Every structure is written in C-alpha cells, then in structure tokens.
Amino acid sequence: MKNTIKSSLLLILILAIAGTLTAQPSKNFKDGLADGKSSNKKILVSIYKPDDSWSKKMESVYSTGKISGLISGNFVFVKLNGTGSEKYNYNGKEYTATDLAKYLGATGYPTHSFLNPDGSVIKFKFNCVEYNGFPGYLDEAEFEKLLNFFISGKYGNTDLSDEL
Numbered sequence: 281m282k283n284t285i286k287s288s289l290l291l292i293l294i295l296a297i298a299g300t301l302t303a304q305p306s307k308n309f310k311d312g313l314a315d316g317k318s319s320n321k322k323i324l325v326s327i328y329k330p331d332d333s334w335s336k337k338m339e340s341v342y343s344t345g346k347i348s349g350l351i352s353g354n355f356v357f358v359k360l361n362g363t364g365s366e367k368y369n370y371n372g373k374e375y376t377a378t379d380l381a382k383y384l385g386a387t388g389y390p391t392h393s394f395l396n397p398d399g400s401v402i403k404f405k406f407n408c409v410e411y412n413g414f415p416g417y418l419d420e421a422e423f424e425k426l427l428n429f430f431i432s433g434k435y436g437n438t439d440l441s442d443e444l
C-alpha cells in the first residue's frame with residue numbers, strides 16, 4: 281500500500297514537472313515589435329520553415345533551461361515562418377513573411393536575426409563580412425555564445441567569428 285502511494289505521488293510529480301517543460305513562448309512579428317519597444321528589450325527573430333528538420337531540431341535548443349532563461353530574460357522572442365504569406369508592416373513598408381525573412385537575412389533555415397527595441401536590424405560582422413542574420417542550426421553551447429554576443433553588445437566592435 282505504501283509503495284502504491286509513493287508510486288502514485290512520484291508519477292504525479294513527474295507529470296507536473298513534464299507539464300512545465302514547454303517550448304520557449306514566442307510572438308508573431310507585429311506583436312514582438314510592439315513588445316520590444318514597450319519593454320525596451322532586443323528582439324530575437326527565429327526564421328524557420330515549418331517542414332525543415334533543422335528548424336524543428338532548433339526548437340529543442342530554445343526550450344533548454346539555460347537558453348530559455350537567456351531568451352526570456354533578455355529578448356522578445358519572435359518566430360517568423362520564412363515561407364509564410366502573412367503580411368507585416370515594417371518600417372512603413374508592407375512585406376509578406378517570406379519577403380521579410382529575406383530582408384532580415386535568411387539564407388537558410390533556421391536563421392536568427394536580432395533587432396533593437398525600436399525594431400531596427402542589428403548588423404554584425406562574421407569573418408569580416410556584415411550580416412543581418414545568422415543562418416543555420418546551433419547546438420546549445422554555440423547558441424548560448426550567440427545570445428551572449430548580442431546581450432553584451434559585442435556586435436558593435438567584435439567579429440562574431442571570434443566568439444563562436
């Protein structure tokens with residue numbers, strides 16, 4: 281009887297913990313811009329393709345405890361379907377999600393772009409070339425370095441290749 285109660289309590293505890301382990305909450309582009317401005321946080325734009333395996337794999341990185349904490353504590357997290365037809369107004373111009381993804385530097389999936397709280401694109405250098413977005417899957421350790429690069433403001437005077 282005691283073992284049954286212990287087993288039941290353990291099962292309830294495991295289910296409760298599992299219920300809290302969810303993917304990093306994200307916003308659409310329009311809401312993310314508004315939240316970035318009102319909270320004075322930089323905006324992290326994850327540009328993905330719904331059926332892309334690397335985009336799906338990146339989802340698991342976003343939800344790890346350390347990465348999730350860095351994102352929620354320092355950024356407004358926006359997900360943008362790089363192949364979508366949704367329309368967004370950005371800098372006084374209307375873009376489809378696909379065109380906006382290209383403007384933000386998507387050359388593959390996933391791509392990560394960073395915006396200032398006012399919505400302006402943060403440009404950075406990688407191997408001495410200026411970019412709007414960083415393409416490709418990054419594991420947890422690499423993604424943490426990428427996030428810290430933008431959190432610290434190093435993008436203003438440091439080449440990202442020196443950090444990754």
